[in-house]
Amino acid sequence: MSPRRLTVEGLRLAARRDGRPLELVRGVDLALERGRVTALVGASGSGKSLTCLGLQGLTPPGVERLAGRVRLDGAAVGPETLPGRLVATVMQNPRSAFNPVLTMRAHARETLAVRGVTDDVDGRLAGALAEVGLPEPGRVARLHPFEMSGGMLQRMMIALALLADVPFLLADEPTTDLDPPAQARILALIERLAAERGLGVLIVTHDMGVVARLADEVSVMEAGRIVETAPVADLFAAPRSGAARALLAAHRALYPEEFA
Amino acid sequence: MSALAEEAATPAIRRRRPRRTTLAGLALVGTMILGALAAPLLPWDPEAVDLMARLEGPGAAHWLGTDHLGRDVLARLLHGASVSLGAVAAIVGLILALGIGVGGLSGLLGGRTDRIVMRVCDGFLTVPTFVLAMFMVGALGTGMANVMLAIALSHWAWYARLVRGMVLSLRERDYVAAAIVSGASRPRVFVEHILPGVLVQLVVLASLDIGHMILHVAGLSFLGLGVTPPTPEWGVMINEAREFIWTQPTLMLWPGLMILLTVMGFNLLGDALRDRLDPTLAGDGC
Incomplete structure (x- = not known):
């Protein structure tokens, strides 16, 4: 039986600077459930992409994983069992990937x-x-x-x-490098596949339009921490964290007609 | 518009005609390899001593004459080609294995391993290769196998450094990251995505180095450290011809010419390969 729920708890990643660890991801908890789309939003450099890699036990050169527990349906598993076997990743830069x-x-x-x-x-x-x-x-x-x-x-x-x-899909800014018509098609495709195949999707983005369109639930990241997790409607209606408010304000400034 | 586009597109698409120097390199190397392969098939024995026919000039029986023991010079030259080329092939194989193994591990593992390996490389790089090779033959003992080992050990560091540098640059590529997140094992990622790019550079370096290694083999044999006399080898032949430099100078000329032509052939070929495969030089072709 294939797993229904993938969680990561207390993920901490650090780069080493002058021999001292510099924490880039500081205790992130995330849950993916099959058939649901979770969005991970936040400004550039807040640790979204690193979280995607780190939860699979992968780190770019120079970054080490300090802590983090991965569970499948509650049972602890090694993060190295995820890539390609339980989790597939769609990267943001199709040209170079x-x-x-x-x-x-x-x-x-x-x-x-x-x-x-x-x-x-x-x-x-x-x-x-x-x-x-x-x-x-x-x-x-x-x-x-x-x-x-x-x-x-x-x-x-x-x-x-x-x-x-695989039952879970990580999409790390899958539309950033594409023109608007291509973005729309890719998002529709991810949405359809998530529904048809019952994939548990984590979509990393800083585009609140994508979040509104696809996600069931949103986690907001700021400076290596998740500062708010809420159902998508709640987040848009009443953002509690400063980071979420800033992202929404920026989105409204760019696309005022959507909120008219 | 289309005319302009076509004009712009032609130079890139046009197949470059090989340069004359490339063809010369190919011809020289090809001839040497053919000669080396043909040597055992020819009727003349390179080690057959005929004291009645010593130091003969070129003639019908011996096309390039005979040496001081009456041995056929042409047969010795061709057998010498197979000894030299065979030795160089083994040396290059050994160097590539060492360079890819050590350099690859150093680049992939990084950290302390990388620092230690690179310092060892620096040590090898500071000593002139011929001196280092002589020192190693001194330590290992004489004989062809030891000469080959010594030459490989005195040259591998350049290759390890190159491989390490390439690995460091290639492993940052997005497609390597993509292969890793898709779950491919590290050895597979190395073989599939990193090694091909590294090999292209190594082939160029090796082809430019082969001439240099042929000189090493001949040089060490000339000094009596490599092949032992009855075996035909160019360096040995030059050494034996020293005594007859005034009476029969062609004895020294032929093996010298073989070394010259082989080294030149490989250098021309190496230059051509470098120009072909190095994208930064792509513009200056033809």
Whole structure:
């Protein structure tokens, strides 16, 4: 039976500066539930992306994980069991997230190999491509990253996440690098897949429009801490934290007509 | 518009014709390799002593003449090619294995391991390679295997440094991060995403270094540290020819010429490879 709930408790990550640890993520708790979309919002540098990596037991060079417990349906698991097996990640920069000298088929083969699948790569890839709305799977499989648009690559990244066949999806600013029509399509796709496949989604963003559109629940991050967690309607109606108010105020200043 | 676009697109798309120097390099190296491969098939025995036919000039029986023991010079030159090229191939293999292994680990692990390994590399880099190789042969003992080991050990540090630098830069790429978050194991990420980029650079460095290593092999053999005399080897042949420099100067000329041409061939080939594979030099081709 596949797990329904993934939680991380007390995640702490630190960089070392002059031999002393400098905490970048200071005790973050998060819960993902299948079929629900949780948004993690906050200003740039508040630790959102690091949290995404850190909860999977991964850290960029120079950053170490000080603490953090991961539970699946309440049972403690090692964070290193997550990447590619329980959690798939959609990164924010589709252009650079693919190896420039490998075809889409090679990327699919790599993703499938993580869960020990080596047969019928083409058939599985074709299925995933159809789900994310990329036509002509035979042709796409032979393409290199530079032959595809940013929107196509982001779809491909989501297709890879589907190939991983995992219950939880982390989307780290999946639309930041895309033009508005592509953003809209990618968000609709994530929304549909979350509903159809019952994925537990964590979407990292600083776009409150995305939050309003997709999320069931919102966690607001500021300076490495989660300062507020609330259902999306409550947060928009009555933000309690300064960080949430600032994000909403910025959003209103940019898109005043939405709130008229 | 389309005419402009086409004009702009042509230089990048046009296949560059190989330069004459590249072709010369290919021809020289190709000939040497063919000669080395053909050597055992030829009817002349490079070690057959014929004291009745000592120091003969070129002729029908011996195309390039014979040496002071009546051995066929051409046969010795070709067997020498297979000894030199075989030795260099083994040395390059050993160096690549050491360079990729040590440099790769150093770059991937970082921290204290990296600092220690790089200081060791610095130590190797400060000593001239030929002196270091001689010192190591002194420590290990003479013989071809030890000479090969000594040359590999005196050259690996450059490769380890290069690999480490490349690993440090490549591991920051987003697609490496993407492979790691998709759950691929570290060794797999290294082989799939980092190693190919590193190998391209290593091939260039190795091809530029091969000539230098051929000189090392010949030099150490000339000094009597490598191949022992009955075996045909260019450095040994030059050493043996010293006594006859006034009576039969061609004896020294031929192996010297072989070394010159082989080293030149590999250097030309290395230059061509570097120009082909180094994106920063892409503009100056043709």
